[in-house]
Amino acid sequence: MTANAFDNIRIVLVNTSHPGNIGGAARAMKNMGLSRLYLVAPKDFPAEKAVWRAAGALDVLDQAVVVETLDEAIAECGLVVGTSARGRRIPWPLVDPRACGERCWQEAQRHEVALLFGREDRGLTNEELHKCHYHVHIPSNPDYSSLNLAAAVQVVSYEIRMAHLAQEQGTLLPPEPWDVPPAPSQAVERYYEHLQETLETLGFLTPDNPRQTMTRLRRLYNRVRPDEMELSILRGVLTATQNYIYHTNKRLEKLSDDEG
Numbered sequence: 001m002t003a004n005a006f007d008n009i010r011i012v013l014v015n016t017s018h019p020g021n022i023g024g025a026a027r028a029m030k031n032m033g034l035s036r037l038y039l040v041a042p043k044d045f046p047a048e049k050a051v052w053r054a055a056g057a058l059d060v061l062d063q064a065v066v067v068e069t070l071d072e073a074i075a076e077c078g079l080v081v082g083t084s085a086r087g088r089r090i091p092w093p094l095v096d097p098r099a100c101g102e103r104c105w106q107e108a109q110r111h112e113v114a115l116l117f118g119r120e121d122r123g124l125t126n127e128e129l130h131k132c133h134y135h136v137h138i139p140s141n142p143d144y145s146s147l148n149l150a151a152a153v154q155v156v157s158y159e160i161r162m163a164h165l166a167q168e169q170g171t172l173l174p175p176e177p178w179d180v181p182p183a184p185s186q187a188v189e190r191y192y193e194h195l196q197e198t199l200e201t202l203g204f205l206t207p208d209n210p211r212q213t214m215t216r217l218r219r220l221y222n223r224v225r226p227d228e229m230e231l232s233i234l235r236g237v238l239t240a241t242q243n244y245i246y247h248t249n250k251r252l253e254k255l256s257d258d259e260g
């Protein structure tokens, strides 16, 4: 049960500029027992510098999955955690690296987990961070808070290893019992599209600023973390709403035709 949890955890590096950091991240992961590296639109990969920095973790580098979009990298994941070197405008549920390691390890017993790392120069965008259930900040010197990318991967991966060891020693709580798996990221993204479309049809979303409302709704649903069955009920409510609007409009059209 426990050994496979490592295989359910993926480290996702978004838009990395320096291939040396990709190699460094691969090495950091392997040292801690992780092996699944996802690279979202890396600027320079494959590259000699990545190979050089990976040292004995070439296997992690060779198996790295390169994708074009973040959505592809996290599609099947039931838990998504984003790392951030600084606070953001809209607060998001926050965990410290220790709690992050524990949660990721517990959930990885059952489903896929993703940990996101941002660009060297500007981190993750707000839009990327809003796809996450939690944000994690590594406590650091407030006057110089940003770690090197591979160093940040090291700290977070280390905490996953600590959680694994705690479980072996019987000091980590088992995962919460639940009957249905959490909805994976791609299903939740489809739900948000459906929700936005329906709210626009209803005239609820203000056309000048739909994003702000959608961000708040994302935060709400990400806090609740609907399971697969709950999400399909929510989708059903949207479909029923759209059908109702469609048929009401048809009736009104017919009425005005009859009158005319």
Ligand code: SAH
Residues within 6 Å of the ligand: 083, 084, 085, 086, 116, 117, 118, 119, 120, 121, 122, 123, 124, 136, 137, 138, 139, 140, 145, 146, 147, 148, 149, 152
């Ligand atoms: N200048 C960027 C920092 C990017 S550092 C910014 O202001 O956001 C590159 C990446 O390393 C970050 O996106 C994050 O994934 C990770 N990282 C660096 N320092 C971190 C910290 N203190 N806590 C959590 N993640 C950190």
